[in-house]
Amino acid sequence: xxxxxxxxSMFFNLFLGTIKGLTNIQLEEIGCQLIxxxxxxxxxxxxxxxxxxxxxxxxxxxxxxxxxTDSGGFQMVSLLHLADITEQGVTFQSPVDGKPMLLTPEExxxxxxxxxxxIIMALDDVVKTTITxxxxxxxxxxxxxxxxxxxSETVGTxxxxxxxxxxxxxxxxxxxxxxxPVLRDICVRGLVDRDLPGYIKQYMLKENIREPTIxxxxxxxxxxxxxxxxxYWDSYAIGGLVGGEDKDSFWRVVAQCTASLPEDxxxxxxxxxxxLDIVVCSALGADMxxxxxxxxxxxxxxxxxxxxxxxxxNRAMANDERPIDLTCSCMVCKNYTxxxxxxxVTKDAMGSQLLSYHNLSYMMRLSKNLHTSIVEGRxxxxxxxxLQTQFPRGDVPEWVCNAMxxxxxxxxxxxxxxxxxxx
Amino acid sequence: xxxxxxxxxxGSRARAGALxxxxxxxxxxxxxxxxxxxxxxxxxxxxxxxxxxxxAPDSHLLHVSPIxxxxxxxxxxxxxxxxxxxxxxxxxxxxxxSPRDSLESLPESDGTNKLGASFETPxxxxxxxxxxxxxxxxxxxxxxxxxxxxxxxxxVSDKRNKTSVDRTLRWLDECINLDLEGGKNVxxxxxxxxxxxxxxxxxxxxxxxxxxxxxIGGFGLGESIExxxxxxxxxxDSLPEEKLRLVSGLSLPGVDIIQPFLSTEIAA
Numbered sequence: 001x002x003x004x005x006x007x008x009s010m011f012f013n014l015f016l017g018t019i020k021g022l023t024n025i026q027l028e029e030i031g032c033q034l035i036x037x038x039x040x041x042x043x044x045x046x047x048x049x050x051x052x053x054x055x056x057x058x059x060x061x062x063x064x065x066x067x068x069t070d071s072g073g074f075q076m077v078s079l080l081h082l083a084d085i086t087e088q089g090v091t092f093q094s095p096v097d098g099k100p101m102l103l104t105p106e107e108x109x110x111x112x113x114x115x116x117x118x119i120i121m122a123l124d125d126v127v128k129t130t131i132t133x134x135x136x137x138x139x140x141x142x143x144x145x146x147x148x149x150x151x152s153e154t155v156g157t158x159x160x161x162x163x164x165x166x167x168x169x170x171x172x173x174x175x176x177x178x179x180x181p182v183l184r185d186i187c188v189r190g191l192v193d194r195d196l197p198g199y200i201k202q203y204m205l206k207e208n209i210r211e212p213t214i215x216x217x218x219x220x221x222x223x224x225x226x227x228x229x230x231x232y233w234d235s236y237a238i239g240g241l242v243g244g245e246d247k248d249s250f251w252r253v254v255a256q257c258t259a260s261l262p263e264d265x266x267x268x269x270x271x272x273x274x275x276l277d278i279v280v281c282s283a284l285g286a287d288m289x290x291x292x293x294x295x296x297x298x299x300x301x302x303x304x305x306x307x308x309x310x311x312x313x314n315r316a317m318a319n320d321e322r323p324i325d326l327t328c329s330c331m332v333c334k335n336y337t338x339x340x341x342x343x344x345v346t347k348d349a350m351g352s353q354l355l356s357y358h359n360l361s362y363m364m365r366l367s368k369n370l371h372t373s374i375v376e377g378r379x380x381x382x383x384x385x386x387l388q389t390q391f392p393r394g395d396v397p398e399w400v401c402n403a404m405x406x407x408x409x410x411x412x413x414x415x416x417x418x419x420x421x422x423x
Numbered sequence: 424x425x426x427x428x429x430x431x432x433x434g435s436r437a438r439a440g441a442l443x444x445x446x447x448x449x450x451x452x453x454x455x456x457x458x459x460x461x462x463x464x465x466x467x468x469x470x471x472x473x474x475x476x477x478x479a480p481d482s483h484l485l486h487v488s489p490i491x492x493x494x495x496x497x498x499x500x501x502x503x504x505x506x507x508x509x510x511x512x513x514x515x516x517x518x519x520x521s522p523r524d525s526l527e528s529l530p531e532s533d534g535t536n537k538l539g540a541s542f543e544t545p546x547x548x549x550x551x552x553x554x555x556x557x558x559x560x561x562x563x564x565x566x567x568x569x570x571x572x573x574x575x576x577x578x579v580s581d582k583r584n585k586t587s588v589d590r591t592l593r594w595l596d597e598c599i600n601l602d603l604e605g606g607k608n609v610x611x612x613x614x615x616x617x618x619x620x621x622x623x624x625x626x627x628x629x630x631x632x633x634x635x636x637x638x639i640g641g642f643g644l645g646e647s648i649e650x651x652x653x654x655x656x657x658x659x660d661s662l663p664e665e666k667l668r669l670v671s672g673l674s675l676p677g678v679d680i681i682q683p684f685l686s687t688e689i690a691a
Contacts, residue, residue: 023473319500331472335512337504339496343463347545350465357470 022357024063030330030357031364033065034118036290039072039111044095048114056116067117070270071108073126085125087142105146113165122147124174136178143176144190151194172268179249181256188260251280251403258285275304275366279386280400282370283379283407294359299352301345304362306389310338312355317342330361380409387414424517424566424608426636426667426679427451436659440679442484442667444517444566450480454679458486458519458669462527464511471512483516486682489559489568490528490542493549498562506564519610520560521569521638521682522551523671530644532575532583537590540571553594557601565608569638569669570598572612577645584616587641588625595632609634610669614641617650619657626661636667643672 027035037057042048046060054060057067073090084091089104105123112120123146125139150171173191177183254269261267268288269281278289294304301313305325311317312324320338332341332354344351373382383404387396394416404411425443432438441451459466464487466474474482487507496504504510507518523530527545534541539552553571560568571594573587591614599606611629615622629637639658642651655670662668671682 026470026472029472318495319497321500321504331470335471337510339500339504340463340510343492343495344465348462348467350462350467350470353470 022353022360024061026331026357027063027360028065030361031368032360034068035063035066036068036070037115037117039069039108039115042069042115043072043111048111052114052116056114058116066119067115068119069112069115069117069121071105071121071123072103072111073108073123087145089123105149109150109171113169116165117169119170119172121172122150122174124176127176127178132178136176136180137183140176140178140183140187143174144187147173147191147194175257175261179253181253184253184256185260188257192260192262247277247397247399248402250277251284251399251406254281254286255284255403255406275363275386276390276400278366279370279383280403280407282374283383283404283409285407294363295356298355298359299346301351301355303355304359306386307392308390312338312341312345314342324358325362328358328361328365330358332358332361380411383409384411384414387411424635426454426665428665428679436656438664438679440667442679444480444483452480452484452517454667456481456484456680458484458680458682460524460526460682461485461487463491464507464513464518474513474516484680485513485516485518486524487518487520487563487565488522488524488528489520489556489563490522490524490544490549490551492559492563493544493551494546498558501559501562506562508564517567518563518565519567519569519669519680520563520565521610521612521640521669521671522556522571523574523640524682530574532573532579532587535573535575535590540573540594553597554601557598560598561603567608567610567635569610569640570595570612572614572638572640574614574641574644575616577617577647577650579616581618584618584621587614587616588621591625592628595629595634599632606633607635610636610638610667612638612640613658613662615654615658616641616644617646617654619653622654622657623661626658630662634666636669637662639668639670640672642670 042051042057051057051060057069058064089102089107091100091102093099094101103123108123109120122143125142125146127136127139173194175184175187175191177185177187258267263285266287267285268290269286270290272278272281272286272289273291273293281289297304297309301311303310303312303324306327310324317338320342322338323333323336324338324341325333336354341351341354345355346352369382370379373379387400391414394414396411396415401411401415424445426440427443428438428440430439437455440454442454442456443451459482461467464485465471466485469477492498492501496510501507501510508514508516522528522540522542529543531541531543531548534548534550536550539550539555541548541550551571556571571591573590573594575584575587579587591612595609595611599609602609611632611634613622613625613629615625626637637658639655642654646654659668667679669680669682
């Protein structure tokens, strides 16, 4: 399988107009190009109208680079007492006064038009992958119908015409279908027919997403998408994963989607994730990711390092004078020791901030290394190096071995003989 | 460090001055000035890469409480790392250390005894002896440091108040003795509660020692606002004019550097 990744993105999202723990300057410093905003949170506070009046989210938060908003649907499903999902839209209980409210696909797009992000997403009927049965099929078809309402001028007797700014905002559609390859396939074909600028694989996290994740390298994608003005479909998203499914199912769905989605448009896997998952998905042909993991794990005192993780709360760190990561050149690793950070993490806000900074730098570095290794034609070598560092004893998980085989990346040198069953 | 008390304000005790903190900033800090509060040496609201955005050199004055480092890192580790400035990555900043702050190290006079001063900290009540305090000062190497004190609230008995002055003076001598630099950077701590006499006595005794400046404490502990001017004047009238004066717990004319009470809360 040809890996058609031209650019690789890792993005993080913002909460109420700021990244938790980092300033805009720090984000620019670590190379972040694109930030995701949660439409649900932004619409609550400060409100889409206010953001629009003040000139859009870029101006509101003084971020000169790119922004992406999701549809708002996921937060409602995961955060609120959900009343109902009907053909009309998602009804939920307003967190402000408890009254029932309805979010329709059109309204989601209109809110996102006001917020003004460069990339916006259609409301999808999100279903956890742990759910089985006809609900998944219903959700998949409904997602397609809702997408049509976002882009069509007229559907039936209604005049939807929702997306008002296709010239400056790129609309992503989401691939649903649970873990069922047939349903996924139908959804992919449905979206491909609509000729989107890019694709999103929607993942549902086990925990609620309440916080920021960050994006990078999107400028390359942006320029290619802006050129594509004739198509309504700007991009493709692969959705509905990361809801408790096992890793084996997870990579198979990603593989299936990337195999059928057009190669010349970005594929964005929402909610992924752990560095290992990102490397695997990249091998399978995905381009963009978002996750709360680096900042959340920082608040629990865990640092991301090439070997895996480093728990700074651990007593062994109390007198360790090394930086978090000797190979890292971020501001935190240049100035602070594990011993000092040990005293800060989980006790002082500055500890979370500094650790978030390092973790985000790590993710940026990982994305950049993946990108560069692909461009320089040594991606398999990079993957092998990554796996050897993370699994020095050769105990690479089986799902990774299987995924890499499908991806066409030879990692036999990283695995112990027992795990490798192919020559 | 060099301090020049310059122009006095006619008809008032207020005075303008210049504090030369050395390092890369040739320009002095103009006093009266505020210290920025820190938690474990870092301002709570801004990381080191952004500190440079604040006006210099005025924002280079930082307060640090050694009590924050009671649990970790170990003093030996702080030494090997190279001291406070190296540990927090703020080589150009001027740290002034004193035990008390408004958030995480509150003096608890009930727990204080002849052996040491007691503080309420996030890890509970801690008794700090002069020897332990000086061990931390030696490893941290702040630019200036206040000696240990027995700060008592305004409502204690006269006897308790007198004891607090005796202890504070004894601890000042002990700290100077334990200091490897012989008290070169010490700020003599002045207490005395709500008693004009005790304030005068303490100030006079501290002034008799060879100190770099004075830390005027024991305020913000129950005395009324009306009482404060007289108490402060009783102190400053007994101190040499050319030396630096810091105060914690309030701000009034006649002092040069103020430890703000609420800066961290306001900023947060």
